[in-house]
Each structure stands twice: as C-alpha cells, then as structure tokens.
Amino acid sequence: MSSLPTDASAVIVDVVMPQMGVSVAEGLLVAWHKQVGDWVLADETICEISTDKIDTEVPAPASGRVVELLVEQEQTVPVGSVLARIATDAVAGDPHPDEQGPVISRVTPSGPPPAPQRPSPVVRRIAEREGIDLARVTGTGRGGRVRKQDVLAYLQDRERADGPAPGESAAPPAPLHIESPYRDEPLGQPLSRMRRTIAEHMVRSLHTAAHCTSIMEVDMSAVEAARAGRGLTGLAFVARATIDALQAHPELNATLEDGVLTRHADANLGIAVSLGEEGLIVPVIANAQELSVQGLAERIRELAVRARAGELRPDEVSGGTFTITNPGSFGTLASTPIINQPQVAILDLEAVVKRAVVVTDDQGDSIAIRPMTNLCLSWDHRALDGALAAQFLATLRMRLQDWRSA
C-alpha cells in the first residue's frame, strides 16, 4: 500500500483492526474512506470493516494526516493488525483548515490579512497613470505599505514642485462629490498634462482659423491593388499622393501666423498618431517629398512606434507644413478635423468601404462594387478659398484613382 515520507520527529498513531467481540479473530477491510495525504479528524471514519458478525466503521484515533495505508480493500487481517498510520504533528504540508474548528466572530474574517508589500489596485492604477515609481513613495500603512493617500500626497508634492503647466494655472482641486449618487454623477478627474495641451491647441485653432471642411469621394481600387502586393497601408499611398497634390497646389503647404502667410518649398508632413486614452501626437516627416511610398510607410511606422514609446525628439514634432489624420482605421466615414496651427489645412483619411457605385466606361453606365473612401479636408478660409481646396482634393483624387507605381 502507499505511504508518504514523514519527518523523523512526526508523532505517528496507528489505526488497528479493532476487537469486536471475544469470538472474532479477524476482519475484512471493506473500503477506505481516506487516502494517503488526506487529513482526518479524531473520530472521523477512516475505513469500513466487516466481520462474520457485523459491519462497522473504524474511527480515527487522532487528528492528523494519513501517511500510510497498510491493508488493501477486500483484504482480511487479524484483529490488532495495523491498518493505517496517522502523523499527528510535524507533517509536511499545510494544516487542515477544519483542524481549527469553526470560529464564531462578528468580523469576517477576523481582521484584514497581513499587508503584502504589493500595491493595492487603486495605488497601482494611480501610479501607472501618473508615471510614479512607487519605490519613491513613503508608505504610512501597515508595515510601511503604500496607501492611496500616500501616493496622492506624493503626486500633490510632485505637482507643486513642477509648478503649473505653461500657460495654465494649476487645476483647482476636484470638488468633493458628496451628493447622493442616485443622481448618477460620474466621478471627475483633472485632465492629464497631455490632454490639457491638446485642449488648449484645439480650442486656440478653432478660435483662430476660419474652418471649412470639404469632402471628396475617392475610388481606392487602384491603391488597394497596389497596396495588396506590397503589404503597405493605404495611409502611405495617401501621404505620397498628398505630397504630389501639395506640390501642384503650394498654397496649401503653408503656414499663417500673425497675418503673414508663408508657403513652404519642402513638404513637412505631420501624421497624427493616437496614443490611446492618453491622447494624440503629431510627429513630422521632414522633407517628405523626397520619400517614396515605401519610404513613407517605413517612416510612418517608425515614428508611430517611437511616439507610443514616448521617444520622439522635440524637433520631430515641430515644423510641420501639412497634417494627415487617419481616424478611418476605426471605421468612420466623415470627420471635420481641426487644423494643426499654424498650418492652413489638414487632410482626414476615412475608412475604405466597399460600395455599389455607378461606373462609366466605353460600355456606358454600370453598377460596380468598389472600395470607396472619403477624403475630408479642413482648410482655413482666411488663407484660401473653397475653389482651391476643391482643386487640391480633385488632384489628390486623380492621383489616387489613377495610381501607378512611381
């Protein structure tokens, strides 16, 4: 039969075949109720036995872990034979919870568990959001545990040391929400530094420029065909076509500041990169006109990776002359983007969706399924007029619809 290794210091109690009447000399082991390794409480049934007179259960003589079973089921052994061995202390493994018996307490469980040196969910979340190294925070909880108030105090000190964001006064402390929650008010959070910067730029742009948005529908069949063979995104093709259109219409590759309009010879193309909930950043591809579709695709990919890793240098996010934003990757069909000041236009690339469209060719009109998208151009009516915006879009459309690998 099986057995467990036991510590030499373990106290072993034997379970023996009981004497069940003077005339009984042996008994049959009918079934084990416990296996090696099981915990058994004193007086709990450990096995069933049978003699020629009666069937009965054998109670455990002591509480402990079953370390050895010496008799097989259906085996007959003499009275007094050792059936099993129980280790009552110094055994490997955890104590059995039943050993402690039920505890009556109004507090369930009695007292919080010992504080682990692990941040609680709320502390971890605040630290991650605010980029705090918790090792630098002084914990005042049990055993030096960092509590929520500790990380909040650290954050407050840090913000005080940093001073308010440029052009911003420090955010007022969030008001204590005390009203009854059945009004269903969500919990307020002050904007992050990045969101505050985005907010300030966006509002300033809306207040500064005379925004108009023109939308043009484009058949992307040619681009899709070219793209499929090369594993590139549609964005790289649109970027390349945009650069071509900007060279044809330099009025849009311009900046307008303090009443001075400057046209730029180089196309420094900004590409909006989403950083998820955190916000958005626009790295700039300087001299983008020098790059092929392949080169643009690689540059966009590399900038996006570095943007998300927070590794962009300051000169890589400034000096743009035109910006492309690409929310269509999430399925939108039309948007009215806000111009990235001091530029005069921004192009928004929308989802490419298969549609039934009317196609005219030598055979006349027919309905075809084509991958279509909308190009949405927001432009500054101070710097240019609608006709020019439309011409730019028309050039862009032609370039995309008649795409031939350059």
Add this chain to the structure above:
Amino acid sequence: MPELTYLQAISEGLREEMRCDERVFVMGEDVGEFGGAFKVTDGMLQEFGERRVMDTPLAESAIIGAAVGAAVVGLRPVCEMQFADFVACGFDQLVNVAGKMHYRQGLAVPLTVRLPSGGGFSGGPFHSQNPEAWFMHAPGLKVLAPSTAEDAKGLLIAAIRDPNPVCFFEHKHLYRRIKGEVPAGAYETPMTARVARPGTDLVVIAYGAMVWTALEATEDLDGASIEVLDLRSLVPLDTAAILDSVARCSKVVVVDEANATCAAGAQVAAFIAQHAFEHLDGPVMRVGTPDVPIAFSPPLERALLPQVSDIAEVCRELLAY
C-alpha cells in the same frame, strides 16, 4: 415639518395611502381591534372599517396567499407579519406564488408585506431575525429596509404603489428610538441608496438599524473622514451609489445585522470585488452577526449583534492598512 418616530412615520404613510387609494387595505394578526402588535395600525379599524382592516387567523400562508389573490384582481393589499420571523410560514406564497406570478402569467402583484425585523431588545431567536436575504435570493420580489422616519414613510408609499410584490423590512429597534422630520402628505422615496454622511477615507455600507450603529461608530475615528452609505433598498440594489462611494473612498466596511453568511452585505461585497476592484486600497471588510440564533440573554445578544465598538475597531484596522 412635524417630527415623527419611525413607527409613527410608517403608520402615517399607510394611513395616507389608504385615504387616497381605496384599493389599499390591511390584513394581519391583531391589526384590527388591537391596532397591531406594535400599534402601527392603531385607529385604522375605526377610520376605514373592517372591510379594509382585517384581522386574520394565525396563518401567514393564508394572509399572503389571500393577499396575492386580491392583488392580482387589482387591489393593493398591505400584509403585516407580526414579526418578520413568522414570514417563514408564508414563504411559498411569497416566493413561489407572488414572486413568479408576473413571469408565469404576466400578472402584476401589487402586494406589500410589512416585516418588523431585527433584534437588540432581548426578543430571542423567533423575534429578532433579519431575513432580508431570503427574499433577495428570490427573483420577482423587491426588498426595502429604511433606516430613517422620512424614508420609512416614503418607501412604504413607494412599496404600496409598486406593481411588484415588495418585502418592507421595518426595524423594530428603530420604532420608537428614531425620530425625524417627516414631510406631510403622500410622497415616494426612490428605491436607491442614500449617503447618510459623506466622507473620503473609508465607506461603511449598511442598512436598517446598522446605519445608526455605523454612524455612531464612525462619528469621530481619529479625525478620519468616513462615509456611511445607507442602502435603503436591497432589491433593487443601488450599484451606482456603491461604485461611487467605493471609487471615492477606496476602503469599504460592509455591515449586516443579519447572520453573515449570504447576507445582503455578502452580495454588496461580492459586487465590489468584481466591479470596483481597481478602486480598492484594502480588503473589503465585513461585520455581521455570526451564524447562530439570536440569544434572549441581553449580554449574549450584545455579544452577537454588531456593536458600535465592533464597527469602530474594524474601521480603525482598515484605515491603518
């Protein structure tokens, strides 16, 4: 506004609803001539007559069963269980008949069962229980448990007007101990939670008499800012209010006067563990009555029911965590 006891507020709510809605009537043991064991229906027989204030035999199954029938045909019965504990005899009518009627037959059961519950006055094992959770576990029933006089009146009226069967738990120990300003006239209190005291460091979630115990326990805990959330309604449970409190306070103590296992607070704690984990700064702590019958002996009863000092101790421990 007049100041009424919790008991007077319940009585007034019932009386006003009977005055403005002829369909409302009362059934129960000794609710007529005697005016109810706790005098909630005192004088109602004289005012409304014996067709609307009916004494019944000592048979909770018959009281609730007859009331379900009355409710199905359009009346608005209010049944009084002399003690909440006795509802066990009417369990089948409430849980299987009333609670499932709408699901099975599409019929509304606008039934209110008043359940005087709770201990703290040496009532012993049959007169001290808090069986709210029995009914929380039964789909189709609403479960209310007000702690203030104003809420007791408003929630009773809301219960009577509700098209569903409602178990209205009124805490006996609050009957004459709690007084408060109660608006005149008929009004409904929403079946949502109430912030009994706002705070930021820790929230104690409770209902019924434990709201007062929690308020007293946390009035001055070494200057900590402690919120007390009074659930008021257990079904529906105001999960938005719970999430809101937990998000602000990050530390939670849930208090039940009921036997702790599977009590209302267990549901609240489980909800928080699942939906507010990211807001927690410590384990969700529970204070409740151990899983034993309530003793007659005053010192033993005190040893069982959560006391001010128990809640204070758990709050202190959790604050220090």
